[in-house]
Amino acid sequence: MDQERDFDLILQGSTGFTGHLAAEELALHAPDSLRWAVAGRDSSRVRALAQRFGVPAIVADGLDKHAVAHLAQRTRVVLSCAGPFSVFGTPLVEACVEHGTHYADLTGELPWIGELVVAHHQRCVEQGTTLIPASGFDSVPADLAVHAMRQQLDQDAPLHGFFTIRGGLNGGTLHSGIALAEQDRLPTSNSSARSTPAVFKVPLLKRWATPFLMAAVNESVVARSDRLLSKKHGGDVSETKRKRSLHTPYEEHMLVRGRLRAMQMKWLLQASTGMLRSAFGRKLLRRFGPKPGEGPSESSIRNGFARFIVVAGDLEKPLAMRRWDWDGDPSNRITVRCLVQTGLALVAGEATSGGVLTPASALGDTLLQRLVDVGAVKEKPCP
Ligand SMILES: NC(=O)c1ccc[n+]([C@@H]2O[C@H](COP(=O)([O-])OP(=O)(O)OC[C@H]3O[C@@H](n4cnc5c(N)ncnc54)[C@H](OP(=O)(O)O)[C@@H]3O)[C@@H](O)[C@H]2O)c1
Structure with missing residues (x-):
């Protein structure tokens, strides 16, 4: 040292x-x-x-x-x-x-x-x-899991990540979202570039997929990991592997039990983004949302969790699938x-x-x- x-x-x-x-x-x-x-x-x-x-x-x-x-x-x-x-x-x-x-x-x-x-x-x-x-x-769980999956695969395959989470919202996170919205820099989802609709059934996992709040951040971090790792190992791995990690997409979703819940979560996300984008919405969020320095209760932190499943290849006929269970709430313990x-x-x-x-x-x-x-x-x- x-x-x-x-x-x-x-x-x-x-x-x-x-x-x-x-x-x-x-x-x-x-x-x-x-x-x-x-x-x-x-x-x-x-x-x-x-x-x-x-x-x-x-x-x-x-x-x-x-x-x-x-x-x-x-x-x-x-x-x-x-x-x-x-x-x-x-x-x-x-x-x-x-x-x-x-x-x-x-x-x-x-x-x-x-x-x-x-x-x-x-x-x-x-x-x-x-x-x-x-x-x-954001973005350790997704980034490390995708990295582990990419290392396991010996062929080209797109990846899908599915989060199931329980936890509360920190005032600090809300106010970071407000800061981004004020700078007009909230991430926009490029849904036409995705291979799946916003809400869809995942028979493999017996659940429905819906948009995930942190997907834009995690997908961007994962894509950068792919670029950086591909450069770093450029001399060591096969050309096929390099192409794979550079060109196969990673898409992230949240998993919920049924179609109705999936639609509700999609609308909730749209409504919260809409509120962040409008000056009046931000005023309401400042007034009624958690303040900087505030966060969920101790029991919510303790009883929270995140489960992350990453699926390689076709969602109906996957090449590989791995699951990681994280202890505690996402915003704080994890x-x-x-x-x-x-x-x-x-x-x-x-x-x-x-x-x-x-x-x-x-x-x-x-x-x-x-x-x-x-x-x-x-x-x-x-x-
Ligand atoms: N990556 C993730 O998954 C994840 C999860 C949770 C939070 N976050 C992010 O982490 C950040 C903190 O979240 P939080 O819930 O802990 O928020 P918080 O409770 O509001 O804490 C913010 C911290 O920043 C400090 N601070 C503010 N202005 C400062 C300045 N000028 N100089 C030095 N320190 C200053 C505050 O100091 P005072 O105590 O003196 O006010 C406080 O210690 C937020 O940006 C949030 O979005 C990320």
Whole structure:
């Protein structure tokens, strides 16, 4: 470990809803030797949290360039839960690139990730600094599962991912959606490019498929993993395999019990997107939705889950099918476990290269194994 820096890992945004859960997760799973600290903009709340975990406190407003530069200089790895990232996150990423500090966060804000790639990827490749945005529920479970499936297949095949989830909504997530809508940058679904209708029966799984809220983010992250991994292994794998991973699509859906439920979920998603797109809708969501810093109850976090099934090839005659069951609610328990294990993997030097990367292209099997080892996910036989 690089003893020249004061810390191995600093958790920024630690006073937020996911931030304090991430601090708890670190306290539970960090090796004794890990030198870590909690950080945030509100001095008294960061200090209270630091005292609770017996670690140092660092006060840094994400918009204060000097403060985040000092933070990034002092540690080998930064984990950030300080979102909306397109509003508060850029100076910290710039500081991490400047000081060669590895970084991971919880963003699902695609346009912002795109900006990071354009601004920093090449430099990070050259200097060996690894940045992994989207290290929470979006997009670790989908990205790692698709990666595992692609490795198993020895032929060209399109993939479908199906999520079944239970959990609540965080104020931070709602307000990140509002921030994207205000910048007119909400993802739009390109339904004509998909091989399936929005709602369809999946006899194989005895369920109905309906649009999934996070599909646009996960599909984009998976597509980038395919491009990055195909480049990385360009010299090692066969031409067929390279073509496969570059050109076979991945489509993501949510699974529900019946047609009526599937239609209801589709309308609900359309209605929420419509509300986010209108100024009046956003006013209502601000007023009546969860506020920043709020999130689901402890029992909702504990009793939540996500099941992810990935099917290769024709949905009626699949080539292969795998299922992973994740413990806890997607927005919080799964998210912080993914983020913390990503951070610990970066501290342990497990990233295979530098760049603005995806979970699978940076850490792949190693991260999946870590998550299995801490009981976050189990592979199960398919139904
Ligand atoms: N990838 C996923 O699956 C996933 C899941 C859940 C959440 N998220 C995302 O993660 C982010 C956090 O979610 P959350 O539920 O934890 O939200 P939250 O409770 O509102 O927390 C936001 C955090 O950002 C901090 N912050 C805000 N402005 C800041 C600034 N100028 N400088 C430094 N810190 C600042 C807040 O500090 P204060 O405490 O001082 O206000 C707080 O710690 C959101 O963007 C959300 O969309 C992603």
